[in-house]
Amino acid sequence: MRLPNYLVRRPGGxxxxxxxxxxxxxxxxxxxIKHALHTHDPATAQAWALALARRYQLAFQSVAQGALMADQDAKLRRLTGKTAREIDEIGRVLPDDGTEARPPASRRAPVSADDELAEALGLTLGRDPKEWSVSDAYGRRLEGKDTDDPDADLRRQVAASHHLESLGAPAGAVAAAITQARVPDIVDMLPKGGPPPGIKPKSLKAAADDWMKIIAIKFQKPNQGKNLRAHRRTIDLFAAxxxxxxxxxxxxxATVSKFIQGRLLTIDTSTAINEQSWLRDFFAWAVKARHYPQDRANPAEGHVHRTKADKKAASQxxxxxxxxxxxxxxxxxxVNLVRLKGTRNRWMAVLGLYTGARAKELTLLELLDVGPDEEEGVPVLDFNLLGEFKTLKTETSPRKTPIHPDLIALGLMERVEALRADGQTLLFPGLNMYAVNGPSAAPQRAFTRYRQALKIEPRTGLMGLHSFRDTAIGALKMAKVGQAWREEYVGHDKSERKSVKDTPHGTAYDVETLAALAEICHPPLNWADRGVIDIxxxxxxxxxxxxxxxxxDKDSDSEE
Known part of the structure; x- marks a missing residue:
């Protein structure tokens, strides 16, 4: 039997x-019978409507049975406070002593006849529609007044709840069992008709555990534990x-929206976007595992996004x-560089300036990745995934970057040969691959201390080894190097195809060659010619x- 529609949408909720x-x-x-539910949220409204409908049906059954009994008036009086003859005076409640009583004076708005009837039947909504409050296990309470913006009210309640949790337990306090009125869980109220066809029912916690086992394969390299823990934290918070x-x-x-909106009260938008993406991946997996219907839209889609203006502001x-x-x-x-201890740290800065590579990409280079390309013979830094610890940021990050002649003159290949003779396999040996923030954490700290000693500070944002990436890209832009060539050189996502107009000599390259990349990108990065580098x-x-x-490396943060 199809359920009646108990809900009516109005401008006020x-x-x-x-x-x-x-x-x-x-x-x-x-x-x-009508009641305003004082909410704009469909899930909350449906939960209240189903709860009220269920309880009214019980009231109807009681009245119907009482109508066949001799004590009909007594039955009605217990349920409604009225006898059959007095029932037409709805809006007043007549207690057993016969005196007239109206709703309590503390109510700040006139009470409708329907609301009085609901109170007489014990069908109140359990909260004053004009107030909200939250309590903790120690009896502490925060409350406030509702506004015309239900979403803002919800945010205030969540923030108040987080604040109470942050206070911790009072000295000598013992947690008390507190029963709080709450909106019925819509999942508990819906008819138990079973799962949709083809669905294997699975609890959220059990499904989260299964999903984590699957994605652990994706993050199985030792230095990817931070990403794996971030996924675990997000799915656990959502399950809670x-x-x-x-x-x-x-x-x-609506369930996912409630979680995301709550998280936005405590985390940055970019972090919320990451968590939304991970939840989207979880539900995509759930569809494949037949725990979620394929014909439904992914419930983790479209809760939070950043506009171009937001991205620009976040970047600044x-x-x-x-x-x-x-x-x-x-x-x-x-005279200054001698203060940056360790040749490794000095090379990190120099290579970042000439290649625009990310610090972590440089720290993972093996000696086999440095030298002449097998096909063209052009000396390159080969950023690839061939190695136990190798990771790259995006699908377009694997690349071969031609080595600038200045780097050859500074002794890069001599360093490679010396390391091979010493039995090393990495261009930067000795780094902690298990550090929480990756092997580049130690060189980052060393360079930051050096920069601060020179009193070089950013006007906005941050400054570090990654600033050399922005510096190199900026130099290529100033020289009007085509965007596609810049993206190829530094390993950015490809947004356009290379054009004949992007080459300095007007020759189209049917086959993208390393020599062409070097010819286009190296001249703008001649830092020796610009007085920056004294070879x-x-x-x-x-x-x-x-x-x-x-x-x-002695103070590197390592994973337990």
Missing amino acids: FAFRLIVPLRLRRAFGRTV SAGGRTLVHTIDW RNGFQAFNLTQLCSMFDP AALRPLLLAGLDSADED
């Missing part, structure tokens, strides 16, 4: 509407929000700022030792 059975209309004094025993196939868009606030020419000259002045003076500082084990 949802309302509950129930038609009184014909045989009971005289007893109840009306044909229709939605209920660990909730069946996956019953989760809807949290992004890395490129170095200017004056700052570069100061950092690579041989003769810096070469001894870069070849002073191998730094196979560096003191800076």
Whole structure:
């Protein structure tokens, strides 16, 4: 049997509407019962409507049975406070002593006849529609007034709840069992008709555990534990929000929205976007595992996104700022560079300046990745995934970057040969591959201390080894190097195809060659010609030792 529609959508929110059975209309004094639900949320409204409908049906049954009994008036008085003859005076409640009583004066708005009837039947909504409050296990309570913005009210309640949790237990306090009125769980209220055809019911907690086992394969390399833990934290928080025993196939868009909106109160938008992406992956897996219907939209889609303006603002606030020419000259002045301890740390800065590579990409280079390309013979840095610890940021990050002639002159190949003779396999040996923030954590800290000692600070955002990436890209832009060539050189996502107009000599390359890439990108990065790099003076500082084990690694954060 199809369920009646108890909900009515109004501009001020949802309302509950129930038609009184014909045989009971005289007893109840009306044909229709209506209640404002004081919410704009469909899931909350449906939960309240189903709860009220269920309890009204019980009331109808009691009145119907009482109508056949001799004590009809007593039955009605217990249920409604009225006798059959007095039922037409709806809006007043007549207690057993016969005195007239109206709703309590503390109510700040007139009470409708329907609301009075609901109170007489014990069908109140369990909360004042104009107030909200939250309590903790120690009896502490925060409350406030509702506004015309239900979403903002919900945010205030969640924030108040988090604040109470952050206070911790009072000295000597013992947690008390507190029963709080709450909106009925819509999953518990829906008819138990079983799962949709073809669905294997699975609790959210059990499904989360299965999903984590699957994605652990993706993050199986030792230095990827941080990403794996971030996924685990997100799915656990979602399970706590939605209920660990909730069946996956019953989760809807509103459930995920409640979680994401709550997270936005405590985390940055970019982090929320990451968590939304991971939940989207979880439900995509659930569809394949037949725990979630394939014909439904992914419930983790479209809750939060960033516009171009948001991205630009976030980049200015949290992004890395490129170095200017004056700052570069100061950092690579041989008199100053000697203060940056360790040839490894010095090479990290130099390579970042000439290649625009990410710090982690440089720290994972093996000696086999440095040298002449097998096909063209052009010396390259080969950023690939061939190795135990190798990881790259995006699908377009694997690339071969031609080695700048200045790097050859500074002694890069001599360092490679010296490391091979020493029995090493990595270009930067001795780094902690199990560090929480990856093997680049130690060189990052060393360079940051050096930069701060020179009093080089960002005007906005951040400054670090990653700033050399922005510096190199900026130099290529200033030289009007085509975007496609820049993306090829530094390993950015490809947004356009290479054009004949992007080449300095107007020759189209049917086959993309490393020689062409070097010819286009190396001239704008001639830092020696621009007075930043003194090859003769810096070469001894870069070849002073191998730094196979560096003191800076002693305080590296490592995974337990």
